[in-house]
Amino acid sequence: MAHQTCTNIVRHNSVMRYDSSIRVARHLRYNTRQSYYLRYRPMSAANPKVGFVSLGCPKALVDSERILTQLRTEGYEISPSYDGADLVVVNTCGFIDSAVQESLDAIGEALAENGKVIVTGCLGKKADVIRDVHPSVLSVTGPHAYEEVMSAVHMHLPPKADHNPFINLVPAQGIKLTPKHYAYLKISEGCNHRCTFCIIPSLRGDLVSRPIGSVLSEAENLVKAGVQEILVVSQDTSAYGVDLKYKLDFWGGQPVKTRMLELCEALGTMGVWVRLHYVYPYPHVDNVIPLMAAGKILPYLDIPFQHGSPSVLKRMKRPAHAENTLERIRTWREICPDLIIRSTFIVGFPGETEEEFQELMDWLKVAQLDRVGCFPYSPVEGAVANDVAEPVPEDIKLERHERFMKLAAEISAERLQHRVGRVETVLIDEIDDEEGVAIARSYADAPEIDGNVFIEGAGAADLKPGQKVQVRITEADEYDLFAELVTG
Numbered sequence: 001m002a003h004q005t006c007t008n009i010v011r012h013n014s015v016m017r018y019d020s021s022i023r024v025a026r027h028l029r030y031n032t033r034q035s036y037y038l039r040y041r042p043m044s045a046a047n048p049k050v051g052f053v054s055l056g057c058p059k060a061l062v063d064s065e066r067i068l069t070q071l072r073t074e075g076y077e078i079s080p081s082y083d084g085a086d087l088v089v090v091n092t093c094g095f096i097d098s099a100v101q102e103s104l105d106a107i108g109e110a111l112a113e114n115g116k117v118i119v120t121g122c123l124g125k126k127a128d129v130i131r132d133v134h135p136s137v138l139s140v141t142g143p144h145a146y147e148e149v150m151s152a153v154h155m156h157l158p159p160k161a162d163h164n165p166f167i168n169l170v171p172a173q174g175i176k177l178t179p180k181h182y183a184y185l186k187i188s189e190g191c192n193h194r195c196t197f198c199i200i201p202s203l204r205g206d207l208v209s210r211p212i213g214s215v216l217s218e219a220e221n222l223v224k225a226g227v228q229e230i231l232v233v234s235q236d237t238s239a240y241g242v243d244l245k246y247k248l249d250f251w252g253g254q255p256v257k258t259r260m261l262e263l264c265e266a267l268g269t270m271g272v273w274v275r276l277h278y279v280y281p282y283p284h285v286d287n288v289i290p291l292m293a294a295g296k297i298l299p300y301l302d303i304p305f306q307h308g309s310p311s312v313l314k315r316m317k318r319p320a321h322a323e324n325t326l327e328r329i330r331t332w333r334e335i336c337p338d339l340i341i342r343s344t345f346i347v348g349f350p351g352e353t354e355e356e357f358q359e360l361m362d363w364l365k366v367a368q369l370d371r372v373g374c375f376p377y378s379p380v381e382g383a384v385a386n387d388v389a390e391p392v393p394e395d396i397k398l399e400r401h402e403r404f405m406k407l408a409a410e411i412s413a414e415r416l417q418h419r420v421g422r423v424e425t426v427l428i429d430e431i432d433d434e435e436g437v438a439i440a441r442s443y444a445d446a447p448e449i450d451g452n453v454f455i456e457g458a459g460a461a462d463l464k465p466g467q468k469v470q471v472r473i474t475e476a477d478e479y480d481l482f483a484e485l486v487t488g
Contacts (some may be wrong), residue, residue: 047077050158051085055104056093058233062186064091065177074159082113085158094123096378107134110348118152143204144189157274167394181466182229183222187215191235196317196385209241213249216266229273232407238280261287266298277302281325294334299444305343308363310348315388340444342371347404348397349377351389357400368477371450372408376401394429411477416476428467436461451479459485
């Protein structure tokens, strides 16, 4: 594991990225480690200082943002280093074995460098695992345990007595760990499904939807703060509001149902990009596609299909069937031809035969998904899937993974070629000053997990992160696009 410090590391991705819908490793094309960085305004030297390390998926990132916002509200300074912190909070990931080990390593590093560590997040649901390795941690809590984390901080590091939250203001949108121009909007917590490979319900509980009025107010504050792209996240975005029986709430003085369609309709009025993640292909998703066709929200769906074989899906206990999803995809594309679909898949699931794997390959050829990640099945402690059938030998898993990704790359390259010559709007993420290239994303590209649009030529180096500009696509490879600015 590469060295990691507390210095501003607020999001940490290893060479295998974690899929936020099921918290499993995603395919990553780049052999680099990526981190987000956040600089905080210095406060009084008398303020207690907290270091913060955040690991895992966007939903965990939102949890970190909320804890950091509360810390700042109560007068705590966020330390840029271990040795400058009075204690350290580590927000962990705990789904697959590599994520568990990465979290344990991060805790160990914080203990070695600082000595006072509070642990929270998904791995916190397995407190015995943490304390067996690191018995000296001050406190262990599970995911989205904001009050418990703050109570632990108060116990071990009391806030400054004379702090005035009305003078030391926190922005209305709270503390964000993403770049200023995009932000994650978490609409619910937990999941009602019981997929055999997943232990999320045991870590994060059953579905708990946020009232839609609260969600939309948060989105408004983000837009007012300059956010250009809102990324909707949850464990199951399609199920939003089911637990509340689509309860009527109020936003802007008007009644609105706590339901996916109404959420998308309202977000579509805010004048920014709206991207949907972790959408299960239920029939009512059909109602959202016309909003995409009309340009209200981005024509982009992140759907965790996981497999294409009916028998494997049955062993997985997935809530959708391969045959139905192919027809649904066809219908969606008829309504919205520009629709981009990304997904993740598991190969080498226990009992997977060569015939079942070939069914997956044939399904992918028909589905023609734009963005695809895949990983070999890895046993997760507590997952039912470990016992549903005989495990697939490791060498076969890896061989199938290679074949799958080769096909996925071919499909991606072919579909990207169709966009060469088009004029598209892109969002600038960063500028490579040395190369004079602007790195951007199109409507088809979610941050961290999809490709990029590299803008070359005149004017590219003068662009700024957060700008939306018109470009002409000049070239494409397997995953990325290359473009030039449209002037005049």
